[in-house]
Amino acid sequence: MTTAAAALPVAVARPRPSSAGMARRVHDVWSMTRRSLVHISREPMQLSDVTLQPVLFTVLFVYIFGGGIPIPHGSYKDFVLAGMLALNLVTSTMGTAVGVSTDLHEGMIDRIRSLPMWRASVLVGRSVADLITSCLCALIVGVTGLAVGWRPAAGLAPIVGGFALVLLFTYALSWIATCVGLNSKSPESAASFGFIVLFPLAFISNAMIPTQHMPGWLQAVANWNPVSAVTAAARHLWGNPNPSAAVHAWPMQHPVVAAVGWSLLILAVAAPLAARLFRRRTIE
Amino acid sequence: MTVREATRGWDGPAILVEGLRKSFGEVQALRGIDLEVARGQVLGMLGPNGAGKTTAVKVLTTLLAPDAGRALVEGRDVVHSAAAVREIIGLAGQSAAIQEELTGRENLEIMGRLYHLTKGESRHRAAQLLERFDLEDAADRPAKGYSGGMARRLDLAASLVARPAVLFLDEPTTGLDPRSRMGMWEVIRELVGEGATLLLTTQYLEEADELADQIVVIDHGEVIAAGTGEELKNRIGGDVVEFVVADRTHVDTAVAAVATLGEGSPSVDRETGQVSVRVGAAGSNALVDAVRALDAAGVRSEGLGIRRPSLDDVFLALTGHGADSAPETRGRRGRRSGRPEHAGAR
Numbered sequence: 001m002t003t004a005a006a007a008l009p010v011a012v013a014r015p016r017p018s019s020a021g022m023a024r025r026v027h028d029v030w031s032m033t034r035r036s037l038v039h040i041s042r043e044p045m046q047l048s049d050v051t052l053q054p055v056l057f058t059v060l061f062v063y064i065f066g067g068g069i070p071i072p073h074g075s076y077k078d079f080v081l082a083g084m085l086a087l088n089l090v091t092s093t094m095g096t097a098v099g100v101s102t103d104l105h106e107g108m109i110d111r112i113r114s115l116p117m118w119r120a121s122v123l124v125g126r127s128v129a130d131l132i133t134s135c136l137c138a139l140i141v142g143v144t145g146l147a148v149g150w151r152p153a154a155g156l157a158p159i160v161g162g163f164a165l166v167l168l169f170t171y172a173l174s175w176i177a178t179c180v181g182l183n184s185k186s187p188e189s190a191a192s193f194g195f196i197v198l199f200p201l202a203f204i205s206n207a208m209i210p211t212q213h214m215p216g217w218l219q220a221v222a223n224w225n226p227v228s229a230v231t232a233a234a235r236h237l238w239g240n241p242n243p244s245a246a247v248h249a250w251p252m253q254h255p256v257v258a259a260v261g262w263s264l265l266i267l268a269v270a271a272p273l274a275a276r277l278f279r280r281r282t283i284e
Numbered sequence: 285m286t287v288r289e290a291t292r293g294w295d296g297p298a299i300l301v302e303g304l305r306k307s308f309g310e311v312q313a314l315r316g317i318d319l320e321v322a323r324g325q326v327l328g329m330l331g332p333n334g335a336g337k338t339t340a341v342k343v344l345t346t347l348l349a350p351d352a353g354r355a356l357v358e359g360r361d362v363v364h365s366a367a368a369v370r371e372i373i374g375l376a377g378q379s380a381a382i383q384e385e386l387t388g389r390e391n392l393e394i395m396g397r398l399y400h401l402t403k404g405e406s407r408h409r410a411a412q413l414l415e416r417f418d419l420e421d422a423a424d425r426p427a428k429g430y431s432g433g434m435a436r437r438l439d440l441a442a443s444l445v446a447r448p449a450v451l452f453l454d455e456p457t458t459g460l461d462p463r464s465r466m467g468m469w470e471v472i473r474e475l476v477g478e479g480a481t482l483l484l485t486t487q488y489l490e491e492a493d494e495l496a497d498q499i500v501v502i503d504h505g506e507v508i509a510a511g512t513g514e515e516l517k518n519r520i521g522g523d524v525v526e527f528v529v530a531d532r533t534h535v536d537t538a539v540a541a542v543a544t545l546g547e548g549s550p551s552v553d554r555e556t557g558q559v560s561v562r563v564g565a566a567g568s569n570a571l572v573d574a575v576r577a578l579d580a581a582g583v584r585s586e587g588l589g590i591r592r593p594s595l596d597d598v599f600l601a602l603t604g605h606g607a608d609s610a611p612e613t614r615g616r617r618g619r620r621s622g623r624p625e626h627a628g629a630r
Contacts, residue, residue: 024400027400028398035394
């Protein structure tokens with residue numbers, strides 16, 4: 001608080017943030033991020049989405065389905081790891097929807113809005129916290145994969161790039177989840193987002209099995225599903241078997257471009273929408 | 285920031301409200317409210333659910349934009365200088381704004397960080413407030429396990445992290461058991477002793493009387509009375525003698541018998557046979573007189589007693605209707621939620 005601000009009879013409407021203003025915003029976002037991280041660490045069930053579940057899914061898929069699904073030019077475990085990464089990260093965004101909905105109970109909104117802080121830091125802080133837990137999840141999937149015999153055939157940079165691509169997509173998706181959380185009347189209804197949207201999104205794709213064996217119409221859906229582009233891109237970068245390369249759909253021919261494109265498109269639509277929903281929810 | 289820093293360069297009242305109006309669609313929540321609170325004073329805003337109390341607090345804390353009129357907090361306009369207002373206010377709303385998964389200490393420390401205190405300052409301030417609000421033993425347990433009274437104290441502590449010059453408490457004791465209410469009163473009294481300006485809303489005359497220097501009574505979004513607790517109680521007619529007539533056919537006889545005891549005519553609830561007489565400062569003498577008068581008239585009564593005036597009595601005296609007869613549309617919540625029995629008694 002400066003006396004200069006106090007002396008202003010009428011503040012200029014919404015000044016653009018100065019560099020000091022930006023520093024404050026970063027500070028606010030980080031404070032909210034830490035708050036969310038502590039919150040997440042206190043909810044063992046919520047955290048199990050990104051710790052226990054990836055280990056379980058990866059082991060289950062490799063040993064139960066692995067034997068029954070032939071993969072041209074490679075093994076199922078080399079094929080499925082990108083899919084496991086996508087499956088775990090995509091479904092983990094349900095936690096974002098539930099978390100946003102939980103955060104925004106009436107009293108908390110009023111308290112936050114009466115603070116001299118950047119209001120959007122409530123949303124940005126949570127999305128950063130979720131990105132951090134997503135990184136943890138990705139690490140666990142990778143280590144579990146190595147333990148069960150997954151071997152990438154690429155240099156360090158493309159391997160990291162593959163992980164980064166899936167994380168970018170997850171981050172974009174978390175903004176859709178944020179919109180869902182903002183629109184939900186209760187955390188419970190936010191959770192149904194997972195079953196209605198995220199599971200079909202993850203399963204109707206090339207993540208678990210090659211799309212070539214699906215009925216024709218479903219193949220079309222699966223080939224244009226952003227999740228397929230993301231897993232195909234990761235397989236491509238990791239040098240793992242990628243049967244989708246034989247599919248003629250544009251995203252399967254250009255998986256990296258498609259994955260980045262989908263992510264940016266989703267971000268460009270969902271983040272401003274979340275900001276609008278947040279304003280509507282917080283201003284009567 | 286100290287109160288002195290926050291209020292530099294402004295000699296007017298800490299809170300100044302002129303002609304404030306706010307509607308939600310058809311419902312007029314505020315119909316032109318004027319208020320003035322001197323620095324360091326406590327204003328009690330008394331009214332039933334839906335009277336407009338929370339709306340007024342939301343406008344003053346920059347959460348809602350008014351339709352007309354203006355409101356200044358320490359000279360800063362809540363609409364045009366909202367950010368400057370937020371620097372110097374604290375708000376504890378009706379629903380506790382604490383993060384249940386976090387411990388009491390973490391809740392306060394994060395609040396400090398959001399007010400841009402340094403890490404060390406935040407930690408120090410949190411420890412200070414935990415001690416002060418008697419939460420030290422529970423400081424490192426998740427707030428989920430706190431009792432209602434503890435949660436409210438933590439919430440209040442959170443609103444005080446940045447040492448606000450002006451504090452808004454929206455029904456700070458609603459829903460608390462009597463012991464926790466007393467504890468809250470104690471805490472609020474101490475705060476006031478430190479020079480903060482305080483606006484608190486309440487449904488309890490007793491609470492406003494205990495804590496506030498000035499009381500405004502609001503109803504239908506308008507200020508219908510203002511004054512000190514003493515002044516208001518005098519207007520209301522002080523204590524109330526109350527009894528129930530066992531035989532409903534004798535209600536009129538009973539009313540006639542006790543009519544001379546009070547100031548104004550007794551109020552009667554024909555359904556329950558309950559008669560209330562405002563007896564001013566006559567106190568227990570009035571009680572004895574009532575017993576004699578009813579005995580002489582041959583009316584049998586039940587539950588004869590004397591009590592302090594309630595919000596309903598205030599409303600009856602000021603508006604001619606009870607606090608509960610307001611139309612349902614004005615309140616968003618259930619009208620009776622969180623009311624202790626004594627305020628609801630008629």
